[in-house]
Amino acid sequence: MDFLRPASWEEALAAKAAHPAAVPIAGGTDVMVEINFDLRRPDHLLDLGRVAELREWEVGERTVRLGASVPYTQIMAELRHDLPGLALASHTVASPQIRNRGSVGGNLGTASPAGDAHPALLAAGCEVEVESRARGSRRVPIDAFFTGVKRNALAPDELIRAVHIDRADGPQQFSKVGTRNAMVIAVCAFSLALHPESRTVRTGIGSAAPTPIRARAAEEFLNAALEEGGFWDTGEAVPPSIGARFAGLASGACNPIDDVRGSAAYRRHAIGVLARRTLTWCWESYRESERRAPCA
Ligand SMILES: Cc1cc2nc3c(=O)[nH]c(=O)nc-3n(C[C@H](O)[C@H](O)[C@H](O)COP(=O)(O)OP(=O)(O)OC[C@H]3O[C@@H](n4cnc5c(N)ncnc54)[C@H](O)[C@@H]3O)c2cc1C
Numbered sequence: 314m315d316f317l318r319p320a321s322w323e324e325a326l327a328a329k330a331a332h333p334a335a336v337p338i339a340g341g342t343d344v345m346v347e348i349n350f351d352l353r354r355p356d357h358l359l360d361l362g363r364v365a366e367l368r369e370w371e372v373g374e375r376t377v378r379l380g381a382s383v384p385y386t387q388i389m390a391e392l393r394h395d396l397p398g399l400a401l402a403s404h405t406v407a408s409p410q411i412r413n414r415g416s417v418g419g420n421l422g423t424a425s426p427a428g429d430a431h432p433a434l435l436a437a438g439c440e441v442e443v444e445s446r447a448r449g450s451r452r453v454p455i456d457a458f459f460t461g462v463k464r465n466a467l468a469p470d471e472l473i474r475a476v477h478i479d480r481a482d483g484p485q486q487f488s489k490v491g492t493r494n495a496m497v498i499a500v501c502a503f504s505l506a507l508h509p510e511s512r513t514v515r516t517g518i519g520s521a522a523p524t525p526i527r528a529r530a531a532e533e534f535l536n537a538a539l540e541e542g543g544f545w546d547t548g549e550a551v552p553p554s555i556g557a558r559f560a561g562l563a564s565g566a567c568n569p570i571d572d573v574r575g576s577a578a579y580r581r582h583a584i585g586v587l588a589r590r591t592l593t594w595c596w597e598s599y600r601e602s603e604r605r606a607p608c609a
Pocket residue numbers: 336337338339340341342343344345346361381382405406407408411414415416417418419420421422423427428429430471472473474496497498499
């Protein structure tokens with residue numbers, strides 16, 4: 314196995330162009346497991362560790378440009394105000410050691426239905442910036458990024474450069490069911506983001522379908538219910554009947570399997586519970602912020 318060590322982004326793109334089958338390695342917390350278990354034996358590993366710009370982030374007016382290799386620890390420490398959903402999701406990834414190395418770019422590269430960053434990214438709204446030496450840069454909306462079980466929209470000669478994530482304009486939540494509190498792959502996960510500026514909500518579901526998905530019917534129902542009831546203006550409590558319908562529609566969006574971590578029926582049920590809970594938490598935060606700044 315050859316080890317390619319580009320020192321810059323340009324060199325990394327050139328190496329990927331020359332060896333499209335080369336496997337990029339960022340934190341290595343997925344790649345090394347696959348190699349150690351002999352699930353993968355690539356001819357070339359493409360080490361991104363020396364590409365400094367992949368570990369940088371920038372907070373813009375409306376979006377955060379998050380370098381692909383920024384580790385979870387840094388997201389939790391530096392970006393929890395701008396990206397609260399992703400910061401909460403980062404907290405639930407594995408252990409401190411894995412969070413020090415693991416990255417959102419790596420999570421997207423693996424594209425597991427159980428990747429914890431994915432529901433938060435779907436709920437916040439984002440675009441994945443990918444690039445190849447031959448065709449240059451393009452941005453893939455997160456809704457189009459996951460193409461199948463552990464498959465994504467990357468072409469063989471492309472690398473993920475950054476993720477452009479909408480800065481939070483309202484409360485966001487992420488909640489995960491696991492068999493214990495740490496070092497656990499999600500049985501299922503749910504993320505909710507309120508977007509008061511556009512008076513919309515977005516959701517993300519993990520580990521309850523072949524790919525991470527949004528619960529679109531649930532979003533549409535809640536958008537209409539909040540608008541028709543004038544809830545964005547009054548900041549009144551959302552009645553339990555709305556929460557229950559939202560939960561039912563979120564549960565209905567799932568297409569889970571039975572596996573060692575949980576049954577399909579349990580996953581459907583749990584997503585409904587997480588949807589109702591995250592709606593309660595988010596809406597209470599929204600009401601609180603409205604009480605503090607009623608004229609905002
Ligand atoms: C003990 C343990 C516990 C874990 N627990 C969790 C958990 O709770 N939740 C969770 O979501 N994950 C978990 N994981 C999985 C893993 O930590 C995450 O998926 C992490 O985000 C991977 O990031 P990385 O930088 O280490 O990726 P790597 O292992 O370096 O790469 C992962 C994949 O992405 C590709 N890749 C990386 N960077 C790029 C790039 N810039 N462009 C194109 N492709 C790229 C690689 O080729 C590879 O296919 C766990 C792993 C371990 C070992």
